[in-house]
Structure formats: structure tokens, C-alpha cells
Amino acid sequence: xxxxxxxxxxxxIYCQAADVxxxxxxxxxxxxxxxxxxxxxxxxxxxxxxxxxxxxxxKYRLGNIKMETIKFGEVRTINGVKFSFHPAGxxxxxxxxxxxxxxxxxxASGDYKLEDDGLAKPFEPIRCHTFITESTFGLPVYDWKPxxxxxxxxxxxxxxNAADGKTTFITGxxxxxxQRILRGLDTSIGNIYTHGAVxxxxxxxxxxxxxxxxxxxxxxxxxxxxxxxxxxxAPPSALNSAWMKKxxxxxxxxxxxxxxxxxPRRRKAADRGFxxxxxxxxxxxxxxxxxxxxxxxxxxxxxxSIFSKYLNEKGIQASIENTEYEGELAEVNExxxxxxxxxxxxxxx
Amino acid sequence: MKNFANLFTRLxxxxxxxxxxxxxxxxxxxxxxxxxLWAMGLLSHRRPKxxxxxxxxxxxxxxxxxxxxxxxxxxxxVVGDLAETIALVLPPPxxxxxxxxxxxxxxxxxxxxxxxxxxxxxxxxxxxxxxxDERFLYNKLITGGFRVGVSQKLMMRALSQxxxxxxxxxxxxxxxxxxxxxxxxxxxxxxxNPLDDISKPYPFYxxxxxxxxxxxxxEPGEWQIERKWDGIRGQVIVRDGSLxxxxxxxxxxxxxxxxxxxxxxxLPDGTVLDGEILPFANGKPLSFNILQTRIGRxxxxxKILESAPVSLMVYDxxxxxxxxxxxxxxxxxxxILVELITGLPTNxxxxxxxxxxxxxxxxxxxxxxxxRLHLSEGFMLKRKNSPYQIGRKKGDWWxxxxxxxxIDAVMIYAQQGSGRRANLYTxxxxxxxxxxxxxxxTKAYSGLTDAEFRQITSWVxxxxxxxxxxxxxxxxxxxxxxxFEGINKSSRHKSGVALRFPRILRWRKDKPIExxxxxxxxxxxxxxxx
Ligand SMILES: [Zn+2]
Ligand SMILES: [Zn+2]
Numbered sequence: 001x002x003x004x005x006x007x008x009x010x011x012x013i014y015c016q017a018a019d020v021x022x023x024x025x026x027x028x029x030x031x032x033x034x035x036x037x038x039x040x041x042x043x044x045x046x047x048x049x050x051x052x053x054x055x056x057x058x059k060y061r062l063g064n065i066k067m068e069t070i071k072f073g074e075v076r077t078i079n080g081v082k083f084s085f086h087p088a089g090x091x092x093x094x095x096x097x098x099x100x101x102x103x104x105x106x107x108a109s110g111d112y113k114l115e116d117d118g119l120a121k122p123f124e125p126i127r128c129h130t131f132i133t134e135s136t137f138g139l140p141v142y143d144w145k146p147x148x149x150x151x152x153x154x155x156x157x158x159x160x161n162a163a164d165g166k167t168t169f170i171t172g173x174x175x176x177x178x179q180r181i182l183r184g185l186d187t188s189i190g191n192i193y194t195h196g197a198v199x200x201x202x203x204x205x206x207x208x209x210x211x212x213x214x215x216x217x218x219x220x221x222x223x224x225x226x227x228x229x230x231x232x233x234a235p236p237s238a239l240n241s242a243w244m245k246k247x248x249x250x251x252x253x254x255x256x257x258x259x260x261x262x263x264p265r266r267r268k269a270a271d272r273g274f275x276x277x278x279x280x281x282x283x284x285x286x287x288x289x290x291x292x293x294x295x296x297x298x299x300x301x302x303x304x305s306i307f308s309k310y311l312n313e314k315g316i317q318a319s320i321e322n323t324e325y326e327g328e329l330a331e332v333n334e335x336x337x338x339x340x341x342x343x344x345x346x347x348x349x
Numbered sequence: 350m351k352n353f354a355n356l357f358t359r360l361x362x363x364x365x366x367x368x369x370x371x372x373x374x375x376x377x378x379x380x381x382x383x384x385x386l387w388a389m390g391l392l393s394h395r396r397p398k399x400x401x402x403x404x405x406x407x408x409x410x411x412x413x414x415x416x417x418x419x420x421x422x423x424x425x426x427v428v429g430d431l432a433e434t435i436a437l438v439l440p441p442p443x444x445x446x447x448x449x450x451x452x453x454x455x456x457x458x459x460x461x462x463x464x465x466x467x468x469x470x471x472x473x474x475x476x477x478x479x480x481x482d483e484r485f486l487y488n489k490l491i492t493g494g495f496r497v498g499v500s501q502k503l504m505m506r507a508l509s510q511x512x513x514x515x516x517x518x519x520x521x522x523x524x525x526x527x528x529x530x531x532x533x534x535x536x537x538x539x540x541x542n543p544l545d546d547i548s549k550p551y552p553f554y555x556x557x558x559x560x561x562x563x564x565x566x567x568e569p570g571e572w573q574i575e576r577k578w579d580g581i582r583g584q585v586i587v588r589d590g591s592l593x594x595x596x597x598x599x600x601x602x603x604x605x606x607x608x609x610x611x612x613x614x615x616l617p618d619g620t621v622l623d624g625e626i627l628p629f630a631n632g633k634p635l636s637f638n639i640l641q642t643r644i645g646r647x648x649x650x651x652k653i654l655e656s657a658p659v660s661l662m663v664y665d666x667x668x669x670x671x672x673x674x675x676x677x678x679x680x681x682x683x684x685i686l687v688e689l690i691t692g693l694p695t696n697x698x699x700x701x702x703x704x705x706x707x708x709x710x711x712x713x714x715x716x717x718x719x720x721r722l723h724l725s726e727g728f729m730l731k732r733k734n735s736p737y738q739i740g741r742k743k744g745d746w747w748x749x750x751x752x753x754x755x756i757d758a759v760m761i762y763a764q765q766g767s768g769r770r771a772n773l774y775t776x777x778x779x780x781x782x783x784x785x786x787x788x789x790x791t792k793a794y795s796g797l798t799d800a801e802f803r804q805i806t807s808w809v810x811x812x813x814x815x816x817x818x819x820x821x822x823x824x825x826x827x828x829x830x831x832x833f834e835g836i837n838k839s840s841r842h843k844s845g846v847a848l849r850f851p852r853i854l855r856w857r858k859d860k861p862i863e864x865x866x867x868x869x870x871x872x873x874x875x876x877x878x879x
Contacts, residue, residue: 139424140416141437258772262361262433272362305816306423313417324811 008321018081025324034110035094054093088112089123091176108132114284125291135302144281151184168231170253174198195234301325353450354482373507382534383451390529392504399493400460414438432488446478525549547588550595552739556746576725580627587616619671624663664702675737727751753832774806783868790844796853828860
């Protein structure tokens with residue numbers, strides 16, 4: 001039997017034939033990075049390769065790193081192994097990595113979603129023998145409503161708050177979710193203020209030539225009388241922080257796939273929960289796998305044991321590999337780190 | 350159902366009581382008498398009986414959703430709520446069925462005598478015509494497990510605003526035996542004399558926990574101090590020669606406690622007593638565990654009466670000679686109570702709760718330390734010049750419980766939380782040392798912050814030894830301090846002990862696993878407090 005083209009090692013997903021890692025969680029000489037979220041692009045690797053669209057944010061977050069870029073669809077051959085990056089639809093610049101060697105094709109999909117959010121290049125199904133997938137929302141109870149519906153309810157909530165003289169405070173992780181929300185907001189209702197962590201990412205993205213609605217960064221000097229009626233966009237870590245005390249009277253909303261369930265929605269102690277996710281729901285997860293025509297699937301983070309059992313029953317050979325990717329949970333934590341960095345730099349209180 | 354679903358969503362979306370009450374008032378205004386009465390019933394735990402087995406509902410839901418039954422069951426385990434799981438997995442509705450709340454409740458009740466096939470047809474029809482929110486409520490009604498994040502107190506406040514009656518009057522009207530089937534809104538809320546129903550209890554006055562020490566409650570002499578008994582709060586009513594026993598859950602439990610039946614003759618008509626249904630024999634209380642063997646049983650057999658006897662530890666009187674005396678002071682009520690009880694040949698059916706006097710709070714605190722030896726949970730403090738209030742109100746009654754027992758234990762299994770914390774590992778099994786081995790002895794939840802849960806969740810993912818369904822065994826690494834209220838012998842547990850109300854007090858990051866407690870330590874506690 002041929003050895004697996006990609007192996008799960010204590011450092012990350014490893015391609016021995018090319019001696020490179022995909023989204024490693026321990027420092028390695030050469031890392032291929034699917035996207036800029038903290039659980040996929042970590043500090044400490046000697047060399048990085050990511051799409052030209054994902055690169056600016058990764059560089060912003062990791063500082064002075066050795067970074068090469070690649071275009072979607074471009075093929076890079078390393079020791080005879082062909083690598084190419086293809087749109088994953090997860091966040092701006094996010095990629096699935098296709099690996100081909102001696103006629104065998106693997107795809108490491110990182111994080112992905114099928115719904116076109118207008119920011120990330122839409123998910124492109126890649127035919128392959130083995131597909132590596134996450135299963136953050138790999139249960140049939142996760143069934144996203146169309147984003148238009150979610151944005152309509154966010155805007156209706158904002159409108160009502162404005163009529164009540166309240167500030168609207170909504171959280172989504174600062175890379176990806178925040179910009180997606182931003183583009184769904186009805187700017188005729190009021191102004192959009194941003195937490196420093198969100199605004200820093202906005203700037204990186206605007207500098208790439210992507211247009212986002214106008215935002216105002218909140219600083220120590222911002223007059224708090226300006227907030228009522230308007231909306232504040234912040235990372236989840238800002239919830240319950242001292243920083244957010246100045247926004248009263250306020251109505252708080254959380255945008256996350258976890259908000260599908262009543263329990264997490266109530267536990268947040270937020271006023272509203274909006275089920276909006278940058279990961280696939282159950283039906284799209286199954287649809288994506290079917291489109292790859294893969295005969296073997298490796299399930300990483302999420303409801304991996306349940307989902308792999310389901311695939312096996314359907315006749316798709318599936319197994320679980322433990323990784324240190326953590327789906328939307330990690331993306332929440334990532335914002336927490338950014339928040340700390342930001343606070344230390346004095347960007348926001 | 351649209352109005353009710355809308356109400357439910359609004360109640361669910363806020364934690365602010367003012368907003369909840371406003372939503373309820375608006376609902377009461379909008380709907381007719383029948384729907385209003387049903388909403389009042391549902392919000393005071395009066396729900397229709399289950400007419401379809403949940404196992405059938407699960408099968409049908411899995412079938413309609415096109416997923417295998419095991420996958421549905423696993424999803425249910427994650428969501429933690431059957432009604433919600435079904436509502437989420439079903440495909441979107443294909444039509445619109447717009448009926449009142451009362452219509453759907455009647456529809457559900459009418460399923461009772463149908464065949465399974467007929468039931469299925471009716472249930473599937475409902476599912477296909479209701480939105481996700483409406484379906485969730487329909488499922489809640491049909492599974493008979495209706496609970497909302499709104500207390501009965503808020504419902505009564507809203508009803509008071511809506512009807513223009515005092516909250517206390519509303520509270521009294523809503524006590525007792527009614528269901529939306531045997532009364533009407535007019536009879537229940539608008540009729541002249543609510544005391545027509547001779548079984549009707551008074552709303553219980555519930556105490557808050559003392560915040561820290563009682564020092565700032567004034568002099569100990571202003572307070573009636575009693576032991577806090579570990580039984581079931583109960584109200585005993587004798588009117589027109591009949592006896593009614595109510596538990597705090599507003600359940601009529603007269604039949605479950607035949608020991609009390611002589612009270613119908615013993616107590617004068619027009620007497621209502623407040624006390625504790627307490628397991629009791631040979632002049633002293635028994636462990637609450639013993640009472641538990643009796644609760645939930647359909648028939649009270651002779652054997653049970655012998656193995657789990659009860660008395661009524663009585664501490665207050667609310668009605669005397671047919672008169673509502675709740676406005677009299679605690680002192681006066683106590684006097685009436687003492688005179689009434691001491692004159693009766695009660696034969697230990699009723700025992701008067703003893704009052705304790707202390708010159709200082711320090712002296713009280715010292716005696717409180719002995720509570721467990723009396724099988725009591727601590728002290729009750731009742732202001733001597735206070736009336737008997739309604740519901741949970743701060744100020745006049747306080748519970749001053751003993752500090753919990755604690756033990757340091759090692760986490761060995763972790764399970765994802767259900768419902769409220771579906772995506773985090775929040776339920777742990779803990780072990781103590783037995784020589785070289787770790788012996789599991791309890792599960793415990795809560796007590797950690799969200800950040801700690803996240804930290805542990807990410808740690809569990811990386812340190813899983815084995816998976817057993819939703820449970821993972823993990824490398825023994827972390828020590829937690831577990832608090833509990835009591836300890837009993839148990840043959841069902843490997844460790845030989847069972848804890849009462851175990852919960853996580855804190856994460857002892859400072860302790861290596863070698864410093865966790867031992868089974869020997871637990872057995873020592875059992876010897877003293879068991
Ligand atoms: Zn991601
Ligand atoms: Zn991820």
C-alpha cells in the first residue's frame with residue numbers, strides 16, 4: 001500500500017514527499033497556510049506560503065515573517081509534488097490546498113463555506129481522492145438561514161434600538177465575520193463605530209483595494225454622547241469588558257453559528273443571538289463532500305466522531321484525525337488575543 | 350400560535366424583567382380569554398398530558414429529516430432539548446397553519462386515543478405547517494415538558510398590571526387545583542371570592558440566602574432563629590373537616606402522606622400551617638435520602654411507611670379560626686402556633702420547630718457549625734415583627750446555611766455540555782486516590798467561568814485517551830475543589846459514597862494530582878456526617 005500523501009503529525013499536516021506542512025500548529029521550516037485565523041496561521045515558522053489575498057492579514061498579524069504568495073489556481077511544484085490553492089469561501093483569501101503526486105490527489109480544505117458572502121471568493125469544489133474537512137457544525141441541527149434573512153433581522157434590531165435611543169452593540173470575530181456583518185448593515189440607519197481590533201483588520205483589507213462601508217474607530221477621545229442610535233462592531237472578547245461599559249443604554253447582539261441553539265444563545269447574556277457562520281452547515285458539508293467525489297474523507301475538528309460514523313454508513317471511507325484547529329471557538333479566542341495586543345498598544349481602552 | 354410564539358421569542362431574547370413583563374402584558378391584551386388562561390396555565394406548570402410517546406416523535410423526526418435515528422439521538426444529546434432538536438432538523442414548512450394556542454392544545458389532547466399511524470399523520474401535518482419557532486412550542490406542548498425562562502412571579506406581575514388587581518390577590522387566586530380545563534379566566538381571576546375553593550393554599554414565603562455574615566441584620570434579638578430543616582416545604586390546610594397537604598411545587602400531596610391524615614380531626618377547622626415535611630423517627634430527623642425513596646412513588650405501601658416515616662416540622666401559621674393572619678407579626682403568629690400545637694395530642698405527627706436564642710451573632714455562628722450533627726442545613730432567620738410575605742422577597746426571612754463540605758479531586762472524564770453549553774466540555778467526572786488508583790466518585794457541573802471552560806475544552810481535545818460516545822477519558826492532570834452539601838453511603842457507586850448537590854468550587858491550578866484527596870478522606874466524612 002502507498003503511504004498517505006498527507007500525514008497527521010504532532011506538528012501538523014505533513015507532506016513527506018515535499019517536506020512541507022499545511023497549517024502547522026508547531027514551528028516548522030516551511031508552512032503552507034490556508035487562511036489567516038489564529039488556529040491555522042501560527043507564529044514561528046521559517047517560511048510561509050499563502051494566497052496573495054490572504055497574505056496581508058497574515059503579515060499584519062504575525063509581523064516580520066518570510067512570506068511567499070501564490071495566486072488561486074497557480075501550480076507550485078515542490079520536489080515533484082504539485083500544490084495549488086483554490087477558493088474556500090471562508091474568509092477573504094481563504095484557500096483549500098490541493099496536493100497531487102503520482103496521480104493521487106488530496107485536498108486540505110482548512111475552513112470553508114458554500115454561501116457566497118461577497119468578500120471571499122466562492123468555494124470551488126475540487127475533485128480529489130481524499131478530502132480533509134472540518135466538521136464544526138457537522139450535525140443536522142445546524143441549518144443556516146440565507147444571510148439576507150439574518151442581515152434583515154440584524155438591521156431591524158438596530159432600527160428598533162435606534163428608535164429606543166439605545167446603542168447597538170454587535171460582536172463577530174475581527175477577521176472575516178466583522179467585515180461580513182459590516183457589508184450586511186443598512187448604513188441609512190446610523191453610523192458604524194468599530195473596536196480597534198476590528199478597525200485594524202478593516203484597514204488592512206481596505207488597503208488591499210476591497211471596499212467596505214465607512215466606519216469610525218473608537219478611541220479614548222470619542223465622545224460617548226455620539227453612540228446612541230448608532231452601531232458598534234466589536235470582537236466577542238469585548239463582551240463584559242470594562243471597555244464596553246461606556247455604551248449604555250445598549251442592546252447587545254452576538255453573531256455566530258453557535259447562536260442556532262437556544263442554550264448558547266441564552267448563556268451569552270446578550271440580548272440577541274444571530275446564527276451567522278463562516279463555516280458550512282450540515283447540508284452544505286455533505287454537499288461539498290459529494291462534489292469532491294472523494295472516496296476517502298478525513299474529519300478534523302468539530303463533531304468528528306459522529307460525522308465520520310455517518311459518512312462510513314453512507315459508504316464513504318472516513319476517519320478522524322486530532323488537530324489543534326478549533327472552528328469558531330478558536331476564532332473567538334483569537335479576537336481575545338488581538339484585544340489584549342490592541343489594549344496594550346493603547347488603540348482602544 | 351403566532352402570538353404565543355412571538356411572546357416566547359421575546360421572553361427568550363431578554364434577561365430584563367421589565368421587558369419580559371411588558372411582553373406578557375401585551376400578550377394578555379392581544380389574545381382572547383381562552384388563550385390567556387392557557388398561557389397562565391403553561392407559565393404556572395399546568396401543562397396538558399403527554400399524548401404521544403417521545404420515542405415515536407424521535408423516529409418520525411429522523412425519518413422526515415432523512416437522517417438515521419442514531420444521528421438524531423446524537424444531535425439530541427448535543428442540543429439537550431428534544432423539542433428544539435426536532436424543530437431544527439425538520440425541513441422548512443410547506444404551508445401555513447394559523448391557529449390559536451388553545452386550538453393546538455386541543456389538537457394535541459385529541460391525539461390520546463388514536464392509533465400510532467393516525468397520530469403520525471396528525472403530527473406530521475402540524476410540523477409541515479408551522480415555522481421553526483412555532484414547531485418548537487408545539488413540540489414542547491406535545492412532549493409535556495413545557496418550561497419557559499420566565500418565573501411565575503413575573504407572569505403574576507404582568508397579570509396584575511393587565512387585570513388591575515393587586516399582585517398578592519393574583520398570587521392567591523392562582524394557587525391551588527385549577528387547570529385551564531376546569532375553570533375559565535372569568536371564574537379564576539374575576540369571580541368574587543377565591544376562598545370558595547377550600548383546598549386553596551397561600552403562596553409560600555421564600556427566603557434568600559444571607560450574603561456573607563448576618564452582622565448587618567441588626568441585633569440577634571430581633572430575629573427568630575430556627576434550624577433549617579432538610580425536607581420538603583409543605584402547607585397543611587384543614588377546612589370544613591377536610592385535610593389538604595401542598596408541597597412547595599404547588600402539588601397536592603395529601604395522598605402521599607397518610608401519616609398526616611389524623612390532622613383533619615386534630616386541628617380545628619380554618620387552620621393553615623407552614624412547615625417542613627421531614628423524614629423523622631425516634632425523636633429525630635433522618636437523612637433526606639430516606640424521604641427521596643418515597644417521592645415519586647405511586648403507591649405508599651406499608652413497607653415504605655415503616656422505612657421512611659415522616660413528621661411535619663411546623664414553623665408558621667397562616668390561617669387561624671378561618672381568618673387569614675398573614676399580616677400579623679411573626680412573633681404573634683408564633684404565639685398562636687405554640688398555643689395551638691402544645692395543646693394537642695399530636696403524637697409526633699406535628700413537631701414544633703424549636704427557636705434558638707443567642708446574645709451575639711458569634712454565638713449563633715458557633716452553634717450553626719453543629720448543624721450537620723442535627724441533620725440540618727444551617728439556620729433560618731425570621732424577623733420577629735414581620736408579616737408573612739409572598740414569594741421570594743428580600744428582607745424578613747433569610748437562610749443562613751453552613752459552609753459546604755469540600756474535597757480536592759482529579760478530573761478523569763469529560764463530556765460536552767448539553768443545551769446551554771453544547772459546544773464546550775463542561776460535565777466532568779472526578780476521582781480520588783485509593784492507594785495507587787483513581788476511583789471515580791462524583792460528577793459535578795458549573796462553578797467555572799466561560800474562559801476556564803474554553804481552556805479546559807481545548808485541553809480535553811488534545812489530551813483525550815479514549816472516547817466512549819460523548820464521553821472522553823482524559824489524562825489525569827487537573828485538580829478541582831468540589832463542594833457538596835452532604836454525603837451518604839451508596840451501594841450503586843464504585844466508591845461506596847454518594848454526594849448531595851456536588852458542584853465545582855474552583856480549579857486548583859496550584860495542586861498536582863498527587864495532592865488530591867483520598868477515598869479514605871471521603872470515608873472519614875461519611876463517618877462524621879453520613
Ligand atoms: Zn477559520
Ligand atoms: Zn479553523
